[in-house]
Amino acid sequence: MGFRFNDRALGLLAFLLFVSTAYAEIPKQAGSPSAESDQDAIRHPDASEGYRFLTQQALLPSDFNQRTVDQVWQSWPEPLRSRAESATVAQRRRMIFQRYGLTPRPEHLADDGADPGKPLQYVVSENGDWTMNCFSCHGGSVYGVPTPGAPNNRFALQTMTEEIRSTKFRIGEPLTRMDFGSLVVPLGTTHGTTNAVVFGMGLMHFRDADLNVLDRPPASFTNHDMDAPPWWHFYKRPYLYIDGFAEKGHRGLMQFTLVPENGPDFYRQNEDHFKDVYAYLSSLRPPKYPHPVDSDLARRGKLIFNQNCSNCHGTYGHRTDAEAIAAYPNEMIPIDEIGTDPVRHEALGVAGRTKYADSWFANVGQADHQATIVDPAGYVAPPLDGVWASAPYFHNGSVPTLWHVLHPDRRPAVWRRTKIDLDESKVGLTVETTDRVPLEHPDVAVRRTYFDTRRLGKSALGHSYPDMLTEAEKDAVLEYLKTM
Structure with missing residues (x-):
């Protein structure tokens, strides 16, 4: 059974996309570089800087905070909730990672039983705000080994969003656009897949050629699940997307930040950073098969x-x-x-x-x-x-x-x-x-x-x-x- 927008759902989506920020504390310029990013510096693209930028710079409004994460287990069904209740804080956080398809960052891998730290898939600020990054879909586990660039075949975005929303209701945290939008737009019907078309057909519809935000009725499109491709193919492929319709370029990578808070200035200010991201993606190569092969x-x-x-x-x-x-x-x-x-x-x-x-x-x-x-x-x-x-x-x-x-x-x-x-x-x-x-x-x-x-x-x-x-x-x- 598929999901297609009807007129009522389309109207609700338009409202959700442009809803007043009174529902959440969203910065007016989400993702604007901090002073430490040295925005005016002229430098050559840097692969290591591209990785740092993706994992440390929030490019979207925050989805939830650490307080919500630490209490989300209370929204789980039994007997999982009781197991979480009796676990240590570190064990509970590992259970959260396991349930939602999150992984530790390779540079901060924890021992069994230890706190997994910040997830690869989210930027976590000093004050505890969690913001999704590109690794949510493109930073998975290769049979238990966290691997940036691997498809995240365990990402449970729909389930995580539903349980985060339930937790916010219970503890009094404000709801964000993701909480509202997921009521209308399916985020993925099977763990490991996501509804990526919403970026190209949904959010791009509300922009003109210069990326100014337009106030217009929403477009109708078919929502469907996609499996993220591995980023280690990036260096070979001359195009973006599986149908090869868009030539590869650093600007095209920025399409996935098309939320209304990010106006035209955001894209021009961050363009050099996405040259670094392009260099990072181009540097990735696949892992080698770890078992014996019959030569x-x-x-x-x-x-x-x-x-x-x-x-x-x-x-x-x-x-x-x-x-x-x-x-x-x-x-x-x-x-x-x-x-x-x-x-x-x-x-x-x-x-x-x-x-x-x-x-x-x-x-x-x-x-x-x-x-x-x-x-x-x-x-x-x-x-x-x-x-x-x-x-x-x-x-x-x-x-x-x-x-x-x-x-x-x-x-x-x-x-x-x-x-x-x-x-x-x-x-x-x-x-x-x-x-x-x-x-x-x-x-x-x-x-x-x-x-x-x-x-x-x-x-x-x-x-x-x-x-x-x-x-x-x-x-x-x-x-x-x-x-x-």
Whole structure:
């Protein structure tokens, strides 16, 4: 069952997006650099500064404070609430991280039982305000190892927002736009997926070409879940987004800060910082497969892969970055041919893509107007660097393992992750399959761990090319995919 706006919901969304800040203490210029950021300094893009900026500078209004976080466990169902009540403060915070898909920052990894500190996914200010950052979706755990740039396949944004809102009601904290907006706009129906289209189709609708905020009726668009791509593909890909419609650039990365508090001055003042972010993303590379690989089988798999898969996904091996980039074909596959879920392709229409093309994001200068494809034919086949580490698969996260990618007829209709470990035999998430989502389960967080491929935008169909391979050939390709 999908979610589409009706007129009443559209009107409510418009109200929520532009509601008076009387409901919350929101700074007038959220995300403006502090004096310490040395805004007027001229410097070359710096990857380490890009990471620092994302983890230390709030670019959006704060979502909640530390007091709310420390009491959110009281909104949990039993028996989890009782376990949290009897836990130490440090143990309770680790339970909070576990429930919502948060991870410690790699530079501050705590020992078991210790306080996990600040999460990678949020900027936490000195006075305890929590503000979501880009790592919420793009900073996950690779089978238990916190990894900036990895898709956050456990992020429970909808559940977290609901339970934070309930806690605020109980303790008297003011509600924020996220608390109101999540009542209308679904933030993700399955843990690990998010409704990213709201940035491009929802918030961009309220801007002119120079990013001035417009007072206008909201646009209607189809909400759907997306699986975040790994950032270690960034250096190879010449575009942003899975349909390749927007040429890659530092300005395009700023689109995800389009809240009304961030006016045109915010984007011009922070542009140099996003050059640092661009440099940081460009510096990322995938983790290496940590388990033994059958080298003979992998060599056979490489030959089969190069004969059958490389035209779309490229070739791989020991080479310089420039050679690796050149070996990636950036091939767009027509939607009817690829056969994967078409909702993402249809949700961003020509008008929405054209609005982006005409905006400040794509117009870097007279000599550097970025290319925009306003009517892409389908999806672009992604690079496969570190593919073992980026489960689940497909743009909507509908396929749990690489074995299931290679066996289209064996993909489960409903599945859920059962533990954090890598399934070494199938290379991907360790899952169980079932006939349906247990809607009678009392914990909504548990219900949202189930992925139902029969829902709108969540189909696991398509990419049937592996059907041309024999079972032995599939085994060899699967072994080779571990080496990328």
